[in-house]
Amino acid sequence: MLPAFITETIVLGFICLYVKGKYEDFTETGFKKRHIYKVLAPAALFITDKLIAGRFIAYERKLSIKLAELYGGRDIKHMLKLHFVHKVIHMIIALFSVTLLGALMEKPDISYAIFALSALGIVFYASDRELDEKIKKRNFNIRYDFPDFLNKMVLLINAGMTVPRAWEKIVRDRKNITPLYEELRTTYIEIKNGKPEMEAYEDFARRCRVKEITKFITAVIQNLKKGNSDLVPLLKLQSNECWQLRKNMAKRLGEEASTKLVLPLMIMFVGILIIVILPAVMQLRYL
Numbered sequence: 001m002l003p004a005f006i007t008e009t010i011v012l013g014f015i016c017l018y019v020k021g022k023y024e025d026f027t028e029t030g031f032k033k034r035h036i037y038k039v040l041a042p043a044a045l046f047i048t049d050k051l052i053a054g055r056f057i058a059y060e061r062k063l064s065i066k067l068a069e070l071y072g073g074r075d076i077k078h079m080l081k082l083h084f085v086h087k088v089i090h091m092i093i094a095l096f097s098v099t100l101l102g103a104l105m106e107k108p109d110i111s112y113a114i115f116a117l118s119a120l121g122i123v124f125y126a127s128d129r130e131l132d133e134k135i136k137k138r139n140f141n142i143r144y145d146f147p148d149f150l151n152k153m154v155l156l157i158n159a160g161m162t163v164p165r166a167w168e169k170i171v172r173d174r175k176n177i178t179p180l181y182e183e184l185r186t187t188y189i190e191i192k193n194g195k196p197e198m199e200a201y202e203d204f205a206r207r208c209r210v211k212e213i214t215k216f217i218t219a220v221i222q223n224l225k226k227g228n229s230d231l232v233p234l235l236k237l238q239s240n241e242c243w244q245l246r247k248n249m250a251k252r253l254g255e256e257a258s259t260k261l262v263l264p265l266m267i268m269f270v271g272i273l274i275i276v277i278l279p280a281v282m283q284l285r286y287l
Helices: 002-018 024-030 035-052 057-071 076-104 110-158 163-173 179-192 197-208 211-226 231-285
Strands: none
Touching: 002 035, 002 076, 035 076, 057 076, 057 110, 076 110, 110 163, 110 179, 110 211, 110 231, 163 179, 163 211, 179 197, 197 211, 211 231
């Protein structure tokens, strides 16, 4: 396996030299804090462009949908390439690791081959799994923050403010930027820059992809079209529903945390039993 490791090193080194300076803009913006990623990124970009991009249409479409949900539909082509680059970098590191392990073994057997293939398969799908977890976390954070935002909207509109003015005040007063407030800020900036209100609100709902927000935006747009005075009662009703959903989310989160504690507690309990019982067992052996 040592010749294979040396060959991989030479090939990677050649690719790094060949692409040196070609992808500086991409690596500077996408890999600011990870040095090893920044070093391997040009080679990974070259491999992505030559061997991956445009060759797995169905898979790329599936990833694009997920990335649109995670990043609100912004710059999906760039994010898709960045995702593939991360995946290739992980595969390079994994390939070098399993090859080096094989080189250190006296005689790699079938169990090593199974381990190597399994490790590479796990690494390949790990990035997609991480993407799913990020989407899940983002949706949770948006749904968790939304009742608080909606409650503020009800208070401000009830006090005489228009929807855009109340929206602006909430965005300006918020210091901690979460996924929801990032999208709220984007919508506020779009309206400020001249985008039609209804279009901006529809894009906001599309980016968030949360049914409670879609329901809220539908009520706001109907109010803009018809100009009726039923908006505040509708928002109050939805606010109560959303707070109840948030309580259920918090309860479910607590139950999940309790479940995760079971295994560590069991391990601690077994450890304590061993510490207590082992001396007694050892004494019985010498009786």
